[in-house]
Amino acid sequence: MSSLLTSAQREAFVRRVRVEMAKRGLTRTALAEIAGCKERTLGNLLAGQPVRDATVAGVARGLSIDLDTLLGGPVGNGASDGSMQGRADESYGGYLLSAYEDYLGPYLAYRRVFSRRNAIYRSVYELDWDEDLSRLRFLELQGNPNGRGADASTQHAGGVYISPHTGMLQLLTTFQGALRLVTLNRFQRGSDKLRGVILTQSDRERFYQPAVSAIFLHKLKGRQRLSELERRIGTLEPDHADFGTAMAEIEEIERSAIFMAGPLSEK
Numbered sequence: 001m002s003s004l005l006t007s008a009q010r011e012a013f014v015r016r017v018r019v020e021m022a023k024r025g026l027t028r029t030a031l032a033e034i035a036g037c038k039e040r041t042l043g044n045l046l047a048g049q050p051v052r053d054a055t056v057a058g059v060a061r062g063l064s065i066d067l068d069t070l071l072g073g074p075v076g077n078g079a080s081d082g083s084m085q086g087r088a089d090e091s092y093g094g095y096l097l098s099a100y101e102d103y104l105g106p107y108l109a110y111r112r113v114f115s116r117r118n119a120i121y122r123s124v125y126e127l128d129w130d131e132d133l134s135r136l137r138f139l140e141l142q143g144n145p146n147g148r149g150a151d152a153s154t155q156h157a158g159g160v161y162i163s164p165h166t167g168m169l170q171l172l173t174t175f176q177g178a179l180r181l182v183t184l185n186r187f188q189r190g191s192d193k194l195r196g197v198i199l200t201q202s203d204r205e206r207f208y209q210p211a212v213s214a215i216f217l218h219k220l221k222g223r224q225r226l227s228e229l230e231r232r233i234g235t236l237e238p239d240h241a242d243f244g245t246a247m248a249e250i251e252e253i254e255r256s257a258i259f260m261a262g263p264l265s266e267k
Helices: 007-024 028-035 039-046 053-062 067-072 097-103 226-232 243-257
Strands: 105-112 120-130 135-141 155-162 169-175 178-184 193-203 208-219 234-236
Touching: 007 028, 007 039, 007 053, 007 067, 007 135, 007 155, 007 226, 028 039, 028 053, 039 053, 053 067, 097 135, 105 226, 105 243, 120 226, 120 243, 135 226, 178 208, 193 243, 208 243
Parallel strands: none
Antiparallel strands: 105 120, 105 208, 120 135, 120 234, 135 155, 155 169, 169 178, 178 193, 193 208
16 A cells, blocks of 8 residues: 555654554564564664555554544644644643644654763654544654664653643653653743653663653754654764753753752752
8 A cells, every 4th residue: 555655644654653652562573563564674664665555554454543544634733624623632631733733743852861960862752633532642752772763662652731721731651550751831932942851760770760851842843754853863972063052951941941849949
């Protein structure tokens, strides 16, 4: 079927596959087995390359993705009628899609590395509209230490909560009892950055412990292939060209954009 897909439709399918992999905790190896294809072929699909019709159908079937529904409407914002009038369920804040149209699209995210003080980690986020669940959703891709691209252990996906009382965006991931929360302030006038904090669990040698860092998401212009953005994922050391600017932003968030209770907040 992929030979009949446009480039934009193929990209929309790949995005949905990545979201489903993250939600279900599937590795490429596991999905390839479910879909009845080679892992290398699945890797080509995830990189946005054309593959056989049977591969697309097998992956869609394995993840219970309805291709007709996914590809039948306009590709890009998830609103099948193009009206941008979707409304989130009240449990997510009851917000209107039309009020957050400018938030849809890809971002580069920057936070501190939890295992080292003077290093920054850069990942890729994307926000779009989940028509089935009627809410904004996010996908985050992180790098795989083995250098083989993003995999289920380095992907996060979930719903976006926006309270009408605070206006803050809350990106929540839940998997097997573990929660990971990113809380962001809305865009300030003239800004293309969402600033806030990430709360997660950091892996130590013998145990896990709560971990927190300032974080900001820098919105990119236009629609970009996730496979191309993946090349920008990774750790930024002090000698990296983007380190200084990113660290200055993170330190400013730590000083003024988030509240830390206790002695530090009283200085």
